[in-house]
Amino acid sequence: MxxxxxxxxxxxxxxxxxxxxxxxxxxxxxxxxxxxxxxxxxxxxxxxxxxxxxxxxxxxxxxxxxxxxxxxxxxxxxxxxxxxxxxxxxxxxxxxxxxxxxxxxxxxxxxxxxxxxxxxxxxxxxxxxxxxxxxxxxxxxxxxxxxxxxxxxxxxxxxxxxxxxxxxxxxxxxxxxxxxxxxxxxxxxxxxxxxxxxxxxxxxxxxxxxxxxxxxxxxxxxxxxxxxxxxxxxxxxxxxxxxxxxxxxxxxxxxxxxxxxxxxxxxxxxxxxxxxxxxxxxxxxxxxxxxxxxxxxxxxxxxxxxxxxxxCQSKIENKENGIKSGKIKGNIRFDGVSLELDNMTLLKNVSFEVKPGKTLAIMGSTGSGKSLITKLLARFYDASAGTIYLDEIPIKDYDLFFLRKQFSFVLQNVFLFSESIAENISLGQGKTLAPDDLERFAEDAMAHQFISQMEKSYDTVIGEKGIGLSGGQKQRISIARAFARKSPVLILDDSTSALDMETESSIQKNIEHYGEITKIIVAHRISAVKNADEILVIEGGQIVERGKHEELLALKGHYYETYQEQMEFLVA
Known part of the structure; x- marks a missing residue:
């Protein structure tokens, strides 16, 4: 009052x-x-x-x-x-x-x-x-x-x-x-x-x-x-x-x-x-x-x-004189990071490093905590213990809004606004992108073909939450939006789950068009992670396996079992 x-x-x-x-x-x-x-x-x-x-x-x-x-x-x-x-x-x-x-x-x-x-x-x-x-x-x-x-x-x-x-x-x-x-x-x-x-x-x-x-x-x-x-x-x-x-x-x-x-x-x-x-x-x-x-x-x-x-106050404190400018290379390092929410330990002693331009993949069963790693990186939550670094600077030393601009997120549960496709792809740009740019980003996301077949093409207004589009179409528009953002770090959180493997493979190849960006891929499918520079397997909030595709298969652990199940499914 x-x-x-x-x-x-x-x-x-x-x-x-x-x-x-x-x-x-x-x-x-x-x-x-x-x-x-x-x-x-x-x-x-x-x-x-x-x-x-x-x-x-x-x-x-x-x-x-x-x-x-x-x-x-x-x-x-x-x-x-x-x-x-x-x-x-x-x-x-x-x-x-x-x-x-x-x-x-x-x-x-x-x-x-x-x-x-x-x-x-x-x-x-x-x-x-x-x-x-x-x-x-x-x-x-x-x-x-x-x-x-x-x-x-x-x-x-x-x-x-x-x-x-x-x-x-x-x-x-x-x-x-x-x-x-x-x-x-x-x-x-x-x-x-x-x-x-x-x-x-x-x-x-x-x-x-x-x-x-x-x-x-x-x-x-x-x-x-x-x-x-x-x-x-x-x-x-x-x-x-x-x-x-x-x-x-x-x-x-x-x-x-x-x-x-x-x-x-x-x-x-x-x-x-x-x-x-x-x-x-x-x-x-x-x-x-x-x-x-x-x-x-x-x-x-x-x-x-x-x-x-x-x-109600935000539990995420934005540093008053945090870093607000500078060229970010995309080097990411987790050092002994743990997360507790509501007296539950969701992540425990997670440590890894991703060099600029490299790809880190994260796999794990549902509820294992793999998506929480990306949320911690953007400070949607703050770690209960340990430190997260971006270019060897603790992420808490950055201005919160500057920090989040360094990441392009593509989430499994895609949210599209009730605006035109062009406006959705241009989200965060301050203005609608030029037609040539829109087409380029959409082509890299394998979305241009179905968009161009619509009556109003890129001016087509999407219904509430993307109603009227298939799951794959929504994911591809979301990927195009991430490409348009041109952030130094691209985070794909189970973002190709609704796509066939051929489309998924084409998008992964097109990512190379964006130069030395750091990529973090959270996925369930082996096909989405097998080419990563390092793969982490998360279970119960902890890293239980890590390595390249061939190295993890040789361990014959969780990753190997997942691989066998998916191969059997494809053969069947």
Whole structure:
């Protein structure tokens, strides 16, 4: 909440001008009953027709003035809230971008989307409509009650005691509603995650004929959402009828008691009308308190959730004066590196060196830790022990963003943005590459042929996450993207698993077009690693075998067994 208040302070011109418009609007609003009283008592009752035109024009001017100031009041407060929302949302998104891998291991997409969208919108509503209406309600009630006392204290005392009762009911409603809304907000995030994953993976759902299962899973979430909203409706149903009953009783008190004073000539009809107008103004905030209380409760709850995200800090520290420039050759060395996450040892005492321009291959069973080595290299995680060097300089001595620019990653689970193929290949370049360059990188990745056959060629817009492309096509576009980056280190993490061996072999030959770049290949297939300068076999987070292809076959260990299994599969 402190962050929200701080940001609101930066937007003080909107809130100051909005407050001025609000005060002017209230002055005009409170002057209207005075004109009404004179219209009734002087024109209608006493027949002073000469005052009719003057008072009528004055009422029209007051109405126009209230409309004009009301427009600026709402516009300025809403602009303040909108600018606040834009600022908070951008800061939140920037902060999420700065967080390390472990944060995203724990948080799901639906929850983060709820924080960035729904929760920021709730803060916006609370700081625009909620804020100015709260101020307007307090000023209206205070001024109206003061003017009522000035007109007739006795009649006022019949109405004022009811206001604390309404305040108590509103507070109870607010306190009860906050917890209910928090539960609804959490369930909304869960439902968003379920729906988002299902829609994103709709092809997988259909291929496994899981439509019924997914419908039932969403139904459970939807029913829980219904239950929570039903509980909220019951809370509102307990309080609103009582509030409405009191609101309806007050006009009856005015008619009966006020009418008696008029009959006794203690009040004129015009003054009673003026008093009734002020009484209506005093009661109006009570009609709004329930909605405002809910609005402010939602804003407070959402601000708390947003603060929780801001409270999360990256576990990867970027050195303040880290190395930000220089020619990187691509010499990589791991010296006794270990990694522990959540009290589990995932890598233990890993040591190796890759000279510039050489190729290191890493093999191992699923879950052995081979991909973690590449994640440590780019500091997606930091090693628990040992040191990693790039060109004989510890990677922690480099600026984090400069360090990551030295690596071109091609991952097995390819992510493509909902943009054109040209924009996806040009990712990280700052601008779309020239057509000749796009074709060259795509040809080296064996992607140009299928891209050129598309109706819009490189301008074809890829669907969400590359939907509509085969696994092999997505991998080839991703490889072309890595080639275009021209980093000194190329990391292929099981990136040709969806390709046939002929295409895989062609791509490996084309890598030589990029000169002395260091290559790290993580793979399951022997065909992808057999030509590497050194092959590491990882099991249980440790290096159990290392050497060239022929050397590892001679050991007749894990590598040999994998080779035999794959050869038997090919023969079969």
């Amino acid at each position: 402190k962050r929200v208040i701080k940001e609101m302070g930066k937007l003080w011109p909107y809130y100051l001008l909005g407050s001025i418009a609000l005060i002017v609007s209230l002055i005009l609003n409170f002057y209207n009953p005075v004109v009404l009283q004179r219209m009734i008592d002087e024109v209608i009752k006493e027949g002073q027709i000469d005052q009719f035109r003057t008072l009528g024009m004055l009422m029209l001017l007051l109405t126009f003035g209230r409309a004009l100031t009301g427009y600026f009041k709402e516009l300025l407060f809403d602009l303040g809230g909108l600018n606040l929302a834009v600022s908070i949302r951008q800061q939140l998104f920037d902060h999420i971008q700065s967080l390390s891998y472990d944060f995203f291991d724990e948080k799901n997409t639906g929850e983060l989307m709820s924080r960035v969208k729904e929760d920021v919108d709730n803060v916006w509503m609370g700081t625009s409509f909620g804020l100015f209406l709260t101020v307007e309600m307090l000023l209206t009630m205070g001024t109206a009650v003061t003017l009522m006392f000035r007109i007739h204290p006795g009649l006022t005392l019949m109405i004022v005691p009811v206001l604390p009762v309404l305040a108590y009911l509103t507070i109870r409603l607010n306190l009860t509603n906050v917890k209910v809304f928090e539960d609804i907000s959490e369930q909304t995030a869960t439902m968003n995650t379920t729906a988002g994953e299902d829609i994103a993976g709709i092809r997988m759902v259909k291929s496994f004929a899981r439509e019924k299962h997914e419908i039932e899973k969403f139904l459970k979430n939807n029913q829980e959402y219904y239950r929570l909203n039903y509980n909220q409706a019951k809370v509102l149903a307990r309080f609103y009828p009582t509030i409405e009953f009191i609101m309806n009783v007050l006009p009856v008190i005015l008619i009966v008691a006020g009418g008696a004073y008029v009959i006794q000539a203690k009040l004129s009809i015009g003054v009673l009308a003026e008093f009734s107008a002020y009484a209506s103004m005093a009661m109006w905030p009570m009609r709004m308190t329930g909605w405002i209380a809910t609005l402010m409760a939602q804003a407070g709850s959402s601000a708390k959730k947003i603060d929780q995200i801001f409270a």
